[in-house]
Amino acid sequence: MTLCRLQVTDFRCLQSVAIDLDPRFTLISGANASGKTSLLEAIYVLGRGRSFRTRRLEHLIRLGRERFVVFGEVDAFERRVSLGVEGSSGGIRAKLGGDRVKSLAELAPLLPVQIIDPxxxxxxxxxxxxxxxxxxxxxxxxxxxxxxxxxxxxxxxxxxxxxxxxxxxxxxxxxxxxxxxxxxxxxxxxxxxxxxxxxxxxxxxxxxxxxxxxxxxxxxxxxxxxxxxxxxxxxxxxxxxxxxxxxxxxxxxxxxxxxxxxxxxxxxxxxxxxxxxxxxxxxxxxFPLDSPVRPSLLLDDPAAELDDMRLTGLIEEVSSQSVQLIVTTLHPEFSQFGAPGLQYRIESGEVRDG
Ligand SMILES: Nc1ncnc2c1ncn2[C@@H]1O[C@H](COP(=O)(O)OP(=O)(O)OP(=O)(O)O)[C@@H](O)[C@H]1O
Ligand SMILES: [Mg+2]
Missing domain, CATH: 1.20.1050.90 (RecF/RecN/SMC, N-terminal domain)
Structure with a gap:
């Protein structure tokens, strides 16, 4: 069970983004300030109910807008389960399978998300x-x-x-x-x-x-x-x-x-x-091996952070795990993790294939 689809509306610089995600490895490339970290942040907020960059919810809402919505689909064998979060001045609210749920903690078991960022x-x-x-x-x-x-x-x-x-x-x-x-x-x-x-x-x-x-x-x-x-x-x-x-x-x-x-x-x-x-x-x-859910590991521009040798060590660790990798990079030719199942290019908050 992994995140297979993501839709983001008015989150940071992302006005309206909808992408499919590969169960193993999705690569997102883009220049500085194109929206790479924002995209990972949206996934993180969906799984954790909070950002890894700020405690201030209003900073996540696109300037001039009143709310953001992040919606995801987790593929659960025969069917897809949808989960969503909406953030506004009234706080953050969660939805599961279309219905509003009391606690964000109800989404967390479906989308265990971890980030390695700068x-x-x-x-x-x-x-x-x-x-x-x-x-x-x-x-x-x-x-x-x-x-x-x-x-x-x-x-x-x-x-x-x-x-x-x-x-x-x-x-x-x-x-x-x-x-x-x-x-x-x-x-x-x-x-x-x-x-x-x-x-x-x-x-x-x-x-x-x-x-x-x-x-x-x-x-x-x-x-x-x-x-x-x-x-x-x-x-x-x-x-x-x-x-x-x-x-x-x-x-x-x-x-x-x-x-x-x-x-x-x-x-x-x-x-x-x-x-x-x-x-x-x-x-x-x-993470329990018998769990049907696999964790999603977000790597925000790993090449910029670690020197080559250390990066190799980290890659070996990562590839030995059964995780869903979602990686951002400045360089579309990034190849350290092998060929991605899906690859996108992000420019000024808009996402296109390849
Ligand atoms: N609430 C917001 N509304 C609109 N734009 C925002 C908001 N918060 C941040 N931004 C802008 O979103 C842009 C993208 O930021 P982001 O951190 O996602 O870029 P990035 O692609 O990760 O860049 P880098 O490669 O430098 O890390 C920035 O220009 C930032 O100023
Ligand atoms: Mg960034």
Whole structure:
């Protein structure tokens, strides 16, 4: 099951684009500012409900317009399933098979989408929330009940924080602690299990690409030695003072080390990109093999980012995976991934064959 058709309306510079996608490899070439990244961004928004470039929805809407629409068809054996997102000042709304659905999370299982773009080093360089999102996407696709635990935890956290902010007594605010602990521990355990598999899946690639040993660990967001319930009880004073819950999986961190040293300010930008690529590829590798859905891997101008030797390493990794590749390039003669099943040229936001 892969994305086989895409229709984009008023998204960034793309006024109206409709293309078929190859189940294995689609290549999109175009000059700078032609709309290549925008096209990948539209696919990403369809699978994730958010952009990888901005948090501001209004930036995605074509200038002068009020809404964008991205519509996709996933081929599901005998039939095609359609999924869509519409973004406007009222927010982003999802549709599945023509009907409006409550949560964007309902589209995500049908279109697992991952991107390797010029900004991937941000996974290493920025704060923990980006790494938590990275982890959560992975866990979501290997443990189906994770999304439920995650949503219930977020709900309890929101209510508890509202109580703290309003300076309500402990008896009232503490009413959320049961749910917070139950779902918080469940999601924390799921993340910790996932980090173990991720380490196993990423260490070979990291060693090949960087010649360094990778260590990954999960810091759960409260003292490793005690339970979440104990940590919550201990932090009550601080929670009250700050008006927010100070401990829990919303404070967790994926700790990444190479050759026993931290990676944030210690390795080069190029190394950060390679490391992030290795981690993203490991997520694709961990995608359940028995799933009828195959992940779509978007590569935004990979030739510009990595030198030839490293690019070869990445290509070997990618081609050994059963993924749908959608690649952009400045040069139509780009041939590192072999012959594309479908190829398009994009010019000023308009797409044509070849
Ligand atoms: N909301 C918007 N409405 C209209 N145009 C937009 C909007 N947001 C961005 N653009 C424009 O879309 C154009 C294409 O941007 P995009 O990032 O997709 O180009 P690209 O082909 O990836 O270029 P590069 O090769 O430089 O990475 C840019 O000129 C940009 O200014
Ligand atoms: Mg671009």
């Amino acid at each position: 900004e991937i080093h941000r996974l290493i360089e920025e704060g923990p929330s980006r790494r938590r999102r990275f982890l959560d996407w992975g866990v979501f696709h290997v443990e189906p009940r994770f999304v439920d635990d995650w949503q219930r935890f977020q709900q309890a956290l929101k209510q508890r924080n509202a109580g703290l902010k309003a300076r309500q007594p402990r008896g009232v605010t503490g009413a959320w602690d049961g749910d917070l602990v139950r779902y918080g521990e469940a999601l924390s355990l799921a993340r910790a299990r996932y980090v173990e598999s991720l380490r196993a899946a990423a260490s070979g690639t990291t060693h090949r690409m960087l010649g360094m040993n990778l260590e990954l660990s999960y810091r759960q967001g409260w003292a490793q030695s005690g339970s979440f319930a104990e940590a919550l009880a201990q932090s009550w004073g601080q929670d009250q003072e700050s008006g927010a819950t100070q401990v829990g999986p919303h404070r967790a961190e994926l700790v990444i080390r190479l050759n026993d040293m931290g990676v944030k300010d210690r390795i080069s930008r190029g190394q950060q990109k390679l490391l992030a690529a290795a981690l993203l590829m490991a997520q694709v590798k961990l």
